[in-house]
Amino acid sequence: xxxxxxxxxxxxxxxxxxxxxxxxxxxxxxxxxxxxxxxxxxxxxxxxxxxxxxxxxxxxxxxxxxxxxxxxxxxxxxxxxxxxxxxxxxxxxxxxxxxxxxxxxxxxxxxxxxxxxxxxxxxxxxxxxxxxxxxxxxxxxxxxxxxxxxxxxxxxxxxxxxxxxxxxxxxxxxxxxxxxxxxxxxxxxxxxxxxxxxxxxxxxxxxxxxxxxxxxxxxxxxxxxxxxxxxxxxxxxxxxxxxxxxxxxxxxxx
Amino acid sequence: xxxxxxxxxxxxxxxxxxxxxxxxxxxxxxxxxxxxxxxxxxxxxxxxxxxxxxxxxxxxxxxxxxxxxxxxxxxxxxxxxxxxxxxxxxxxxxxxxxxxxxxxxxxxxxxxxxxxxxxxxxxxxxxxxxxxxxxxxxxxxxxxxxxxxxxxxxxxxxxxxxxxxxxxxxxxxxxxxxxxxxxxxxxxxxxxxxxxxxxxxxxxxxxxxxxxxxxxxxxxxxxxxxxxxxxxxxxxxxxxxxxxxxxxxxxxxxxxxxxxxxxxxxxxxxxxxxx
Numbered sequence: 001x002x003x004x005x006x007x008x009x010x011x012x013x014x015x016x017x018x019x020x021x022x023x024x025x026x027x028x029x030x031x032x033x034x035x036x037x038x039x040x041x042x043x044x045x046x047x048x049x050x051x052x053x054x055x056x057x058x059x060x061x062x063x064x065x066x067x068x069x070x071x072x073x074x075x076x077x078x079x080x081x082x083x084x085x086x087x088x089x090x091x092x093x094x095x096x097x098x099x100x101x102x103x104x105x106x107x108x109x110x111x112x113x114x115x116x117x118x119x120x121x122x123x124x125x126x127x128x129x130x131x132x133x134x135x136x137x138x139x140x141x142x143x144x145x146x147x148x149x150x151x152x153x154x155x156x157x158x159x160x161x162x163x164x165x166x167x168x169x170x171x172x173x174x175x176x177x178x179x180x181x182x183x184x185x186x187x188x189x190x191x192x193x194x195x196x197x198x199x200x201x202x203x204x205x206x207x208x209x210x211x212x213x214x215x216x217x218x219x220x221x222x223x224x225x226x227x228x229x230x231x232x233x234x235x236x237x238x239x240x241x242x243x244x245x246x247x248x249x250x251x252x253x254x
Numbered sequence: 255x256x257x258x259x260x261x262x263x264x265x266x267x268x269x270x271x272x273x274x275x276x277x278x279x280x281x282x283x284x285x286x287x288x289x290x291x292x293x294x295x296x297x298x299x300x301x302x303x304x305x306x307x308x309x310x311x312x313x314x315x316x317x318x319x320x321x322x323x324x325x326x327x328x329x330x331x332x333x334x335x336x337x338x339x340x341x342x343x344x345x346x347x348x349x350x351x352x353x354x355x356x357x358x359x360x361x362x363x364x365x366x367x368x369x370x371x372x373x374x375x376x377x378x379x380x381x382x383x384x385x386x387x388x389x390x391x392x393x394x395x396x397x398x399x400x401x402x403x404x405x406x407x408x409x410x411x412x413x414x415x416x417x418x419x420x421x422x423x424x425x426x427x428x429x430x431x432x433x434x435x436x437x438x439x440x441x442x443x444x445x446x447x448x449x450x451x452x453x454x455x456x457x458x459x460x461x462x463x464x465x466x467x468x469x470x471x472x473x474x475x476x477x478x479x480x481x482x483x484x485x486x487x488x489x490x491x492x493x494x495x496x497x498x499x500x501x502x503x504x505x506x507x508x509x510x511x512x513x514x515x516x517x518x519x520x521x522x523x524x525x526x527x528x529x
Contacts, residue, residue: 066402066403067403083403086400088396090396092400093397107411109404109407110406110407
């Protein structure tokens, strides 16, 4: 996989995601899944979140997406134009690829006024969806059902759905898990392309070192609910402290 | 020795009684908590429906599933219920000169109790269990989360159309299955007790009040609401892997049966009870 130059930090815009002293517990007397986490992500920045399984990466993402209420602390998003690419794609089984990708335009959600399009049969909507599907290399798939697509293709549809509303914040929950190396590299390229075109504030939770080194311009590592590393991918690769060194070594071996 | 024996027996009796009482208290606590959650869930649903947040096309498509899939099972169950009641009473009553009451007995038993219950059983088995499994599947595969991220309320998008569908489907089916049960009863009365159809249907007409039909429809609607709400709530609360889908389906059936039994007693007491 050829290395891609991540965007320079000097081109980053204002802070779009601000997390202050976030603590997350699932049981009132249980251990904290996230323990006093503070971070910020700027416009155009792609932050990679790494760490061992169960360290709270997905919980952090779910909290930022508003799917979990923080036990303590605050999460401030500059605006609510947020999209999320889920680990298992989360495409709606009962809708076609076209209806999935166009979902945010057909169902605008609470407090967002009338839908931009009344019907999925609208030719203007079809051409918009075709445009997004072309970005992820899925031309002609708009009338297929999600179960007719491979796992990698479903991830790409999920990606197309996420970019349909031109989000200013994108959250990726292990977007490349379960994909072969070629599909992984392709998806990473799409993420990189999106960063360059839309300049969103993005957070990607991943176990893949390639995702971190190829497209992220900042990386944090979580361990036992706390941030134990915050720096650039280059700094991570040079770090000899534990648990970062073990992570890098294990990831390189994979 | 006897004093020691008595003391020992009391020592084992008290913890057992205490455990039993604690079990009852715990069971009551769980039941009341569940009831509270179901009431809160229902309140949210009513609010969404009143505020017209539910698309007509969405609940119409659910209505066709909720009304058509249990149609055959509910019809067969009610037909045999009517036939069994007629079989139990027709020949005996005809012998004792009470043949004119057979139709009334079958009609009252069916319309007041059996038709709503049997129809709801069929809807729970075929629709409630499917809703529980379907929503559990959507929940564990993060599709419900995907809706939330896109600011689409899963209660309005997924739950309300299903609950409206079951609330409408059960009364509609009950009307049909009551008629089928009455026809089954008429046929058995004629075959077993040689009771002419005219006498049977005259008896039905005379004894069956409009109020019975109204209560029957109300009961059916309440059962429909309960089974739809319970199935959807159980599905949305599913956690874990694929086994959660099966558990949600089973739990939705069990809780629906229990809720229906309790609601049936309360409604019967309100409309037909002495106190």
